[in-house]
Amino acid sequence: MTMQRRDFLRNGSAAALAATALQGAKAAARPRLRLGLIGTGLRGQNHLELLLHRDDVDLVALCDIEPEMLKAALAQVDKAGKPRPQVFGENGDAQAWRRLLELKGLDGVVIATPWEWHAPMSIAAMQAKVAVGCEVVAGITLQDHWDVLRTQLGTGTPYMLLENVCYRRDVLAVLQMVRAGLFGELVHLQGGYQHDLRAVKFNGGDPARPYGGGAEFGAKGWSEARWRTEHSVRRNGDLYPSHGIGPCAMLVNIHRGNRFTRINSFASKARGLHEYVEAQGGRQHPNAAVKFSLGDVVTTTLACENGETILLQHDTSLPRPYSLGFRVQGSKGLWMDVNHSVHVEGVSPPHQWEPFEKYGQKFDHPLWKKYAAAAEGAGHGGMDFFVIHAFVEALKADAPMPIDIYDAVAWSAITPLSEQSIAEGNQTLPFPDFTDGQWKTRKPIFAFDDRY
DSSP: OHHHHHHHHHHHHHHHHHHHHOOOOOOOOSSSSSEEEEEEEEEHHHHHHHHTTTTEEEEEEEEEEEEHHHHHHHHHHHHHHHOOEEEETTTOOOTTTHTTTTOOOEEEEEEEEEEGHHHHHHHHHHTOOOOEOOOOOOOOSSSHHHHHHHHHHHHOEEEOOOOGGOOHHHHHHHHHHHTTTOOSEEEEEEEEEOOOOOOOOBBOOOTTTSSSSSSBBBSSSSSGTTTTHOOOOOOOOOOOOHHHHHHHHHHHHHTTTEEEEEEEEEEEEOOOOHHHHHHHHHSSSSSGGGGOOOEEEEEEEEEEESSOOEEEEEEEOOOOOOBBOOOOOOOEHHHHHHHHTTEETTTTTTTEEEHHHHHHTTTTHHHHHHHHHHHOOGGGHHHHHHHHHHHHHHHTTOOOOOOOOHHHHHHHHHHHHHEEEEESSSSOEEEOOTTGGGGOOOOOTTEEEEEE
8 A cells, every 4th residue: 555655646746736735725714614514413413503603604505315314404503593505315315415515615514424425425525625524434444545545635625534532621631731741751542432332333213212222223223323333243343443542643743753653453252232132122133143243342552653552442332431541651650531630750649649630720721721611512521612613713724624634544544454453363564654754744733722
């Protein structure tokens, strides 16, 4: 893949466009944006609510093939007192999103569809010169990620991965602490997606109860159970890495003076989903015979060019409280989110934790100081406000996206690479350099001020 990437960049015009993409467009700022939304399911409706509350966004188009979800989205529009957007997909046409992208004067699109649609939709949007704000998971296969990257570099169209955990309040405070040198030189980080999703992956097919209440998935399920569960049936790897790796990558300046160099993954046995089906539907339920490929706990380790190691865990099939399991450890101390604690050598009592709260207040990020009130009530503790705000503000300013194409493909490519490592007997694999060496000179830009 590396040689293909180099061959691509040897083309003179493509190289020039790549340089433009790295520097960011310099056109005049736009005071308002005309945006579309592809995918009006429960996640899409979260984004829709935030877009409707902005006075610098005109929502001009919605697309979904599920009538119930389109109806709910239009009810949101009506409740907000905004003009009804043009609607696509109400006739069940799975390609209706392509017509949405043909609208004249469309500045950008937010994509909140099942994962397998993210790459083709993003590629088509960028080819149409429509900026992309894409929900997490940039593609399914490793080739998907190369295709998304090449399209962005070849067109220069802005692309942002909508990873909201990068904007979590404690995560941004820890970013400030790291920048202040509180933990010394970073050595090791941990994160992951540790979230009991059994009631997300199975339900009774009732639109009024999208979470739990049955053992159905696929055509008989509803909401995420319609499509997400199938990935657990046929795939074994870290299926959802960006919540954990995004903040870790940000903290160690991946693609901005650092990069991932190697990766390996291990998967435990698969028991949790099978037992859940039996508990919900009984041993005679047809889905009790389904063999799930996804290991209950998938552990992935990454090595970085500057010597740091990062450990990720994907743990979604067993009973457990929600946690992303962050740990940021340096030569002078560490933070762990599970116990909400900090230890700083020479400041904290020897061998004792201190509560995170006082550090969080002292190092509260300027973004949260400025927008905490606006983010109140937004999804996921306010994080959803910040990720949509960042996409809109960067697009208006024609500035580089704070979570850019290189971040998107590297964070998301952990999934197919982890699948490959597990399938090959837990082999350690080289991590692709999606920047083709440009990580050495790129500068950190993420959340340096209170803009986005």
